[in-house]
Amino acid sequence: MLRFTIQRLLTGIPTLLVLIAAAFFLIRAAPGGPFDRERDLPPEIEANLRQAYHLDEPLVRQFGRYLGNLARGDFGPSLQYRDFSVTELIRAGFPVSLRIGALAMLLALLAGVSAGAWAALRQNAASDHLVMAAAMTGISIPNFVMAPLLVLVVAVGLGWLPAGGYGGGAWRHLVLPVITLALPQVAYLARLTRASMIEVLSSPYIRTARAQGLSPGRILLQHALRPALLPVVSYLGPAIAALITGSVVIEQIFGLPGIGRFFVTGALNRDYTLVMGVVVFYGTLILLCNFLVDLVYGLLDPRIRHLP
Amino acid sequence: MSGPLLDVTSLGVRFDTPAGPLQAVRSLDFAVAPGEVLGVVGESGSGKSQAMLALLGLLAANGRASGRALFEGQDLLALDEARLNRVRGSRIAMIFQDPMTSLNPYLAIGAQMALVLRAHRGLRGREAAREAGAMLESVGIPDAGRRLRQYPHELSGGMRQRVMIATALLCRPSLLIADEPTTALDVTVQAQILELMQTLRARFGTAIILITHDLAVVAGLADRLLVMQQGECREAGSPEEIFYAPRERYTRALLAAVPRLDRAGPPAPPLRHAGAAPLLQVRGLRVGYPVLAEGLFGRKRLLRAVEDLSFELAPGEVLGVVGESGCGKSTLGRAVLQLVPASAGSVSFLGRDLGQLERAALDAMRRDLQVVFQDPLASLDPRMTVRDIVAEPLETFEPGMAEAERSNQVAEMLSRVGLDPSHMNRYPHQFSGGQCQRVAIARALITRPKLIVCDEAVSALDVSVRAQILRLLLELRRLLDLSLIFIGHDLAVIRQVSQRVMVMYLGRVMEMAPAGELFGQPRHPYTRALLAAAPVPDPRLERSRPRVGLAGEVPSPLAPPDGCVFRTRCPHAREICAAQVPVLARHGAAEVACHRVAEIQESALESAS
Numbered sequence: 001m002l003r004f005t006i007q008r009l010l011t012g013i014p015t016l017l018v019l020i021a022a023a024f025f026l027i028r029a030a031p032g033g034p035f036d037r038e039r040d041l042p043p044e045i046e047a048n049l050r051q052a053y054h055l056d057e058p059l060v061r062q063f064g065r066y067l068g069n070l071a072r073g074d075f076g077p078s079l080q081y082r083d084f085s086v087t088e089l090i091r092a093g094f095p096v097s098l099r100i101g102a103l104a105m106l107l108a109l110l111a112g113v114s115a116g117a118w119a120a121l122r123q124n125a126a127s128d129h130l131v132m133a134a135a136m137t138g139i140s141i142p143n144f145v146m147a148p149l150l151v152l153v154v155a156v157g158l159g160w161l162p163a164g165g166y167g168g169g170a171w172r173h174l175v176l177p178v179i180t181l182a183l184p185q186v187a188y189l190a191r192l193t194r195a196s197m198i199e200v201l202s203s204p205y206i207r208t209a210r211a212q213g214l215s216p217g218r219i220l221l222q223h224a225l226r227p228a229l230l231p232v233v234s235y236l237g238p239a240i241a242a243l244i245t246g247s248v249v250i251e252q253i254f255g256l257p258g259i260g261r262f263f264v265t266g267a268l269n270r271d272y273t274l275v276m277g278v279v280v281f282y283g284t285l286i287l288l289c290n291f292l293v294d295l296v297y298g299l300l301d302p303r304i305r306h307l308p
Numbered sequence: 309m310s311g312p313l314l315d316v317t318s319l320g321v322r323f324d325t326p327a328g329p330l331q332a333v334r335s336l337d338f339a340v341a342p343g344e345v346l347g348v349v350g351e352s353g354s355g356k357s358q359a360m361l362a363l364l365g366l367l368a369a370n371g372r373a374s375g376r377a378l379f380e381g382q383d384l385l386a387l388d389e390a391r392l393n394r395v396r397g398s399r400i401a402m403i404f405q406d407p408m409t410s411l412n413p414y415l416a417i418g419a420q421m422a423l424v425l426r427a428h429r430g431l432r433g434r435e436a437a438r439e440a441g442a443m444l445e446s447v448g449i450p451d452a453g454r455r456l457r458q459y460p461h462e463l464s465g466g467m468r469q470r471v472m473i474a475t476a477l478l479c480r481p482s483l484l485i486a487d488e489p490t491t492a493l494d495v496t497v498q499a500q501i502l503e504l505m506q507t508l509r510a511r512f513g514t515a516i517i518l519i520t521h522d523l524a525v526v527a528g529l530a531d532r533l534l535v536m537q538q539g540e541c542r543e544a545g546s547p548e549e550i551f552y553a554p555r556e557r558y559t560r561a562l563l564a565a566v567p568r569l570d571r572a573g574p575p576a577p578p579l580r581h582a583g584a585a586p587l588l589q590v591r592g593l594r595v596g597y598p599v600l601a602e603g604l605f606g607r608k609r610l611l612r613a614v615e616d617l618s619f620e621l622a623p624g625e626v627l628g629v630v631g632e633s634g635c636g637k638s639t640l641g642r643a644v645l646q647l648v649p650a651s652a653g654s655v656s657f658l659g660r661d662l663g664q665l666e667r668a669a670l671d672a673m674r675r676d677l678q679v680v681f682q683d684p685l686a687s688l689d690p691r692m693t694v695r696d697i698v699a700e701p702l703e704t705f706e707p708g709m710a711e712a713e714r715s716n717q718v719a720e721m722l723s724r725v726g727l728d729p730s731h732m733n734r735y736p737h738q739f740s741g742g743q744c745q746r747v748a749i750a751r752a753l754i755t756r757p758k759l760i761v762c763d764e765a766v767s768a769l770d771v772s773v774r775a776q777i778l779r780l781l782l783e784l785r786r787l788l789d790l791s792l793i794f795i796g797h798d799l800a801v802i803r804q805v806s807q808r809v810m811v812m813y814l815g816r817v818m819e820m821a822p823a824g825e826l827f828g829q830p831r832h833p834y835t836r837a838l839l840a841a842a843p844v845p846d847p848r849l850e851r852s853r854p855r856v857g858l859a860g861e862v863p864s865p866l867a868p869p870d871g872c873v874f875r876t877r878c879p880h881a882r883e884i885c886a887a888q889v890p891v892l893a894r895h896g897a898a899e900v901a902c903h904r905v906a907e908i909q910e911s912a913l914e915s916a917s
Contacts, residue, residue, distance in 0.1 A: 006837050205410055205411055207366060208410045210366055210396070211396055211397060211402040212366055212396065212423070213396035213397030214393070214427050214473070222423055223415070242900065282465070300414070302414060303413060303459070
């Protein structure tokens with residue numbers, strides 16, 4: 001297990017390096033630059049600016065400098081928000097994104113797993129088909145369609161909740177973004193849980209448990225739930241990635257001051273350092289989450305835990 | 309208490325399938341007295357398992373049971389789920405064939421046992437652990453406290469089945485239903501489990517219903533037998549009646565199909581080419597598989613599947629290779645076929661060293677070197693028709709052959725293996741297991757090879773089908789002048805087909821001898837133990853014969869004992885056995901790898917006189 005842990009951590013490093021390099025060169029390959037505006041800057045001022053941010057150096061040299069700073073934990077200054085460093089911007093936006101993302105994850109797990117397990121127990125009954133049809137719909141509708149629809153019905157039509165804004169984190173402002181973000185995940189997790197639960201319930205050891213006279217509830221909770229959750233756990237890594245990228249869109253639609261906003265405006269304005277900062281930050285986060293998921297998987301499955 | 313413990317009348321089991329209703333069991337009547345062992349014997353599809361699953365309400369969702377099953381005053385078939393749950397696991401327990409998949413791999417042994425104790429006896433925590441531990445001890449699992457914290461995959465197959473039995477007996481049921489409890493186990497472990505069931509029955513007075521396809525398994529253990537075929541009871545009676553005076557034609561046919569370890573098969577035809585150059589020559593063969601390392605800085609370890617093995621095979625000869633799981637018999641077959649690379653030694657076929665050949669030259673040799681695997685349905689491509697499967701080797705080795713000629717040859721080969729050539733455009737799943745194995749044999753034979761490796765080729769087949777396939781193989785061998793390497797775990801089958809037999813244990817040859825010699829006068833202690841452990845379909849013989857058997861199970865091939873690999877289970881082991889690896893040496897007509905073979909032989913002669 002220790003060997004496994006260390007190996008997994010070490011393989012994360014090259015992955016992260018590839019990610020940094022790809023993002024670094026791609027954003028610079030995109031047409032335009034951080035100081036392009038509708039009104040052209042005087043050439044000498046632009047030259048001074050480029051020199052100040054070391055943008056006049058050869059690309060490889062810039063990359064080396066960036067990696068060096070990164071190793072010291074310095075994401076550099078934002079090129080657009082002149083008075084802020086990228087670190088400060090991330091520090092300001094991340095709590096908002098984290099809050100929305102974590103709540104959405106929690107909702108997705110609770111609703112998705114219970115709906116899936118419930119459908120599995122009523123396999124091929126009308127209620128099973130209903131849950132699965134709803135799940136299919138949930139997966140099929142993209143969140144940039146779902147969000148305006150929800151705003152239209154719940155906020156504008158019924159007037160129950162605000163249509164946007166963070167409101168200092170009041171729950172009324174969080175409900176719609178969290179639901180929009182969670183819906184596709186609820187749907188996917190429900191389908192995943194249903195399929196794996198059905199498979200587990202038909203396995204020989206469940207027959208043994210029935211032959212032992214255990215009640216259906218106990219069989220479900222004690223014998224079936226843990227193995228049925230294994231595919232769900234291994235999906236959590238990609239799910240976290242989906243929530244993070246999803247939140248970029250959601251934060252724009254609902255006007256939330258999270259990281260997603262910086263990511264979009266940063267990319268549009270060619271704010272090299274800001275985009276890089278968000279990419280590296282989120283990349284590390286996703287790698288760490290995947291690593292944690294692997295560890296949890298090992299805890300759930302004794303056969304993996306005991307692998308040498 | 310008088311009267312039967314379980315009284316079943318006109319039990320029926322029906323499945324609603326998309327193709328219409330399927331009657332799996334038809335008006336079955338039987339009774340079990342307290343403490344009695346009822347053996348239920350039948351081939352696959354006879355309904356023997358479904359009948360018993362129906363009693364406990366364990367049928368698949370589309371199954372319906374009818375009739376009456378009185379057990380301790382209530383009709384099992386009329387109980388609702390909640391009432392049934394008070395009987396299942398408490399008054400009637402059931403154990404299944406494969407203890408690996410029948411135990412929950414995600415729960416520690418102790419946790420699984422505790423669930424049963426809590427549901428039926430209200431025991432929890434330390435009390436439950438104490439009770440579970442005590443039961444593990446009584447099924448012969450030492451160090452129970454540690455075992456309770458282990459998971460099923462950390463136990464051997466035999467240990468797992470002991471755990472299943474221990475869990476089943478936790479609530480002292482009056483009836484234990486055992487569905488093929490030893491079918492997935494090695495023969496020495498099977499002997500231990502059967503012995504254990506007998507002991508526990510005497511100790512707890514539990515009645516047992518023993519479901520099996522193997523007549524030999526129930527011969528010594530059962531008080532009464534029930535022979536089933538196609539969902540109906542064909543014959544019922546005492547073992548003596550069934551074995552010595554069967555009334556029904558089906559029972560007689562079934563008994564005749566069982567290969568007998570205590571009787572020689574049809575005398576093997578003499579070798580036609582006695583003295584001719586060997587067809588196959590294996591010298592110092594070693595095969596190892598690299599295995600994942602242990603610990604943080606551990607190095608990759610080598611699982612030595614075959615260690616320093618040499619033998620020759622004459623043209624037309626049948627060599628039987630026998631041993632328990634992990635002995636390397638299948639690896640040997642694959643190494644001969646060059647399907648796994650040898651790490652040392654050579655395999656010469658028709659005078660050419662196969663390991664030194666270029667890829668193309670080796671492929672050309674495969675025409676004479678064919679194979680039949682254990683599971684016919686898994687080893688035939690499900691998306692190819694039988695014609696295409698059998699014709700494929702022809703396309704490889706005779707690309708110039710005209711299409712019509714190819715079809716002719718396929719048709720001829722199919723009728724030769726006993727299949728209707730007009731079915732050649734069907735797919736494998738449209739055939740039965742036995743027919744699929746005939747297809748596999750036709751595919752192996754179509755290029756007229758000189759050697760066929762049969763890797764457990766009849767192990768997955770029912771008794772009567774197995775007898776047909778064996779007969780077919782032997783007849784084709786005679787007609788086509790084939791050599792066979794016949795790999796198997798069933799000694800009786802090996803005895804029936806082989807002229808010479810090789811006994812393997814943990815990758816090494818223990819004994820190699822002509823079949824009559826090996827079975828008539830086994831020399832190596834492992835051969836003797838194997839023969840003693842294998843049950844014989846003869847009730848009187850089974851009851852009278854001491855079940856010496858072997859203690860323990862085959863050690864991990866990753867850490868084989870040094871010196872003689874068998875010494876940890878050998879009743880005759882001395883210091884020398886740990887110090888030195890015994891070499892294969894000639895004793896009479898046999899070759900034996902044992903330091904103490906001479907002394908063992910002497911003491912056997914003494915005790916006989």
